[in-house]
Amino acid sequence: MKKEFRLLKGNEAVAEAAIRAGADAYFGYPITPQSEVLEYLMLEKPEERTGMVVLQAESELAAINMVFGAAGAGRRVITSSSSPGISLFQEGISYIASAELPCVIVNVVRGGPGLGTIQPSQADYFQATKGGGHGDYHMLVLAPAFVQEMADFVPLGFKLAFKYRTPVMILTDGLIGQMMEKVELFEQIPRATEFDQDWVATGKTPDRERNIITSLDLQADQMEKRNHRLQAKYKKMQEEEVRFEEIACEDAEYLMVAYGSSARICQKTVQLARDRGIKAGLLRPITLYPFPSNYLQAKAETVKGILSVEMNAGQMIEDVRLAVNGKIPVEHYGRFGGMVHSPNEVMEAFEEKIVKP
Amino acid sequence: MSIHVKSMDVKDIIKEENLVYRKSPLMTDNVLSYCPGCGHGTVHNIIAEVIEELGIQSNTIGVAPVGCSVLAYEFIHIDWLQAAHGRAPAVATGLKRVMPDKYIFTYQGDGDLAAIGTNETIHVCNRGEHITIIFINNGIYGMTGGQMAPTTLEGMVSSTSPYGRDVSTMGNPIKITELVAQLPGTYYVTRQAVHKPGNVRKTKKAIRKAFENQELKKGVSFVEVVSNCNSGWKMTPVKANKWMEENMFVFYPLGDIKVDGELVK
Numbered sequence: 206m207k208k209e210f211r212l213l214k215g216n217e218a219v220a221e222a223a224i225r226a227g228a229d230a231y232f233g234y235p236i237t238p239q240s241e242v243l244e245y246l247m248l249e250k251p252e253e254r255t256g257m258v259v260l261q262a263e264s265e266l267a268a269i270n271m272v273f274g275a276a277g278a279g280r281r282v283i284t285s286s287s288s289p290g291i292s293l294f295q296e297g298i299s300y301i302a303s304a305e306l307p308c309v310i311v312n313v314v315r316g317g318p319g320l321g322t323i324q325p326s327q328a329d330y331f332q333a334t335k336g337g338g339h340g341d342y343h344m345l346v347l348a349p350a351f352v353q354e355m356a357d358f359v360p361l362g363f364k365l366a367f368k369y370r371t372p373v374m375i376l377t378d379g380l381i382g383q384m385m386e387k388v389e390l391f392e393q394i395p396r397a398t399e400f401d402q403d404w405v406a407t408g409k410t411p412d413r414e415r416n417i418i419t420s421l422d423l424q425a426d427q428m429e430k431r432n433h434r435l436q437a438k439y440k441k442m443q444e445e446e447v448r449f450e451e452i453a454c455e456d457a458e459y460l461m462v463a464y465g466s467s468a469r470i471c472q473k474t475v476q477l478a479r480d481r482g483i484k485a486g487l488l489r490p491i492t493l494y495p496f497p498s499n500y501l502q503a504k505a506e507t508v509k510g511i512l513s514v515e516m517n518a519g520q521m522i523e524d525v526r527l528a529v530n531g532k533i534p535v536e537h538y539g540r541f542g543g544m545v546h547s548p549n550e551v552m553e554a555f556e557e558k559i560v561k562p
Numbered sequence: 563m564s565i566h567v568k569s570m571d572v573k574d575i576i577k578e579e580n581l582v583y584r585k586s587p588l589m590t591d592n593v594l595s596y597c598p599g600c601g602h603g604t605v606h607n608i609i610a611e612v613i614e615e616l617g618i619q620s621n622t623i624g625v626a627p628v629g630c631s632v633l634a635y636e637f638i639h640i641d642w643l644q645a646a647h648g649r650a651p652a653v654a655t656g657l658k659r660v661m662p663d664k665y666i667f668t669y670q671g672d673g674d675l676a677a678i679g680t681n682e683t684i685h686v687c688n689r690g691e692h693i694t695i696i697f698i699n700n701g702i703y704g705m706t707g708g709q710m711a712p713t714t715l716e717g718m719v720s721s722t723s724p725y726g727r728d729v730s731t732m733g734n735p736i737k738i739t740e741l742v743a744q745l746p747g748t749y750y751v752t753r754q755a756v757h758k759p760g761n762v763r764k765t766k767k768a769i770r771k772a773f774e775n776q777e778l779k780k781g782v783s784f785v786e787v788v789s790n791c792n793s794g795w796k797m798t799p800v801k802a803n804k805w806m807e808e809n810m811f812v813f814y815p816l817g818d819i820k821v822d823g824e825l826v827k
Contacts, residue, residue: 263685270649274656406641410620419644
C-alpha cells in the first residue's frame, strides 16, 4: 500500500483522523483557534465517506451533552473546542466520567483566564489533568507535539477511551492547531457496525437486561462504590498507560520537562545547552494524566536539577515536584498569556535557575 | 317489609369497558418516589403503556434529566440516559443522530425545560430533531423543595417567592409551549393534564401520537402535561387539583396548539 502524505494544519489533521478513525459522530461549536476542525468536517462530508454524523451545536453545553448521548449508545464520538469552550464542557465531562462513557475531547488551548487571547498557551494543564469539573475524576490526557501526533492520537484516544470507558482529552494548543506539517495518514478504520458492549443504551432487547447510563447514586455507599471503581481505573492507567519521550536523557545531568509545543522549543534548547558543554536532557510527557512520575522519581537519583518549561505560570511543575519529592531542585520557566518562549529564553532560564546554582 | 339489596361485587366493576388505568407491564415494581397525588406516576404509566402497545420497547431510549423525575429510569422498564439539568434535548439529539430509527424521548420538568435548559429546548425544536418531549409543568421546583419555577403563576407562593410571585421583580411565567409551537421544527405541540380519567385518556392519545410521529421524521412532538405538586404547593391532593383547574388551566389552557405541523390555536 502506497503511503499517503498530506500537508495539514493540526486542526485539519484531527478532523481527517476522526473520519479515518471510524468516528460515528462529531458535535462542536466554533471557537478560535480550533474552528478548522468543524469547518474541515463540514467541507469533507464525512456522512458520505463513512456515515459519520457532524453537527454544529448551539453551544458548548449542548455539544458536550450530544457527545454524552451518542457515547451512551456506544458510538465513537469526538468533539473539540478551545479553553473558554472547554470550561463550558466541564459539567458534561464530569457526568461523562461518572457515567463511564468513552469519548475523545480535543482542547486547542489559548491564553486565559477569561476570554483571554487567541494565541497558544498551556494554561489549561490543571483543568485537564486534575479533573476540571466537580467530583473526584480524571480524564486520560494525551499531549501531541507534532501535527502527526494530532492525527495519530485520535485513534489512540478512541482505543483508550473504550478500554477504560473514560473521556480522553487531546490537550494541544493554538500553535500546533494552526501549524502546518507533513502528515502520514493512516488507512481508513471501518466504523463499528455492531455494538456488542454490554452497557450501551440502544434499546432493551429481550436477550439482555436493560441499561441505564447514569451518574446518580442517591445512596452514599453506592456513590462511594462508583468512586472506588473510577479510582481503580485511574490506578490501572498509571500502571499501564504512561507514555513519554526521552531526548538526550541517558547521560543528562540537568533535565527539562516539557510537553507539546513547549517540548518542541526545548528540543532546540537541549542542542544549545549541549553546544555549551552542559549535559542537558528533555523529558517529554506524552500522557499528562497518567503522569510519568515513576520515571522522574528514578531520574532524581542521577540528575542535579529540573526545569519545568510550560507556557503557563507553573502548573505541571507541581507534578514534577511531587515525583521527585524534594530530592533535587525543580524550577519553572515559561511565557504565558498567549506568549511563546524562545529556545534562547529557555536556555537563559535553564542556566540561571538550574545549571548555575 | 324486607328490602332486597343486591350487593355489588368488585368483579362487577372491574370490566374491560370500565378500565381507565392499569399498571403497564413495562412499569417496574420499584416503589414510586413521587408524593401521593402527584401526576408523575400517571404520566409514567401512560408512557409505559404507549411503548408497550406500539411494541417498541427494544427501540426506545428515554432521557431523564435533573428534577423529581430524574429517577424515571427506576420505573419504566427500558434503556435510559440520565442527563444533566436542562441538557436532555442535547443528549436526545446525540442519541437520535447516531440512531435515527430509534424512538428517543425526553421527560422534563418546568425548571429543567423552561429555565436552565431553555437554550437546548428552543434549539432542539428549531432544528426539528425527530424526538418526543414530555414536559411536566407543575409551576414549581418539586425536588429541591418548592422554589419558584419559570412557570410559577403571578402571585403564586413558593419558598423563594414567599409573598407571591411579583412579576415586576421576578419576571413573568413563561408559556414555553406556545413559544416552541412557533418554531418550524415542531410538528405536534399539545397541552394536556392527568388529574381526571378523561384527561388521562386524552394525554395517552397525545403521547401515543407523539411517539408515532417519530416515524414520520418531521420534527419534534411536544406534549406538555399540566400537573399538580401538592407537597410543593402545600395543599392536599384534592385541593391541589381544584386549584390547578381554577388557576393553572386559566393561564395554561389545555388542548392542541399545533397538529401535523399546522398551528391550530
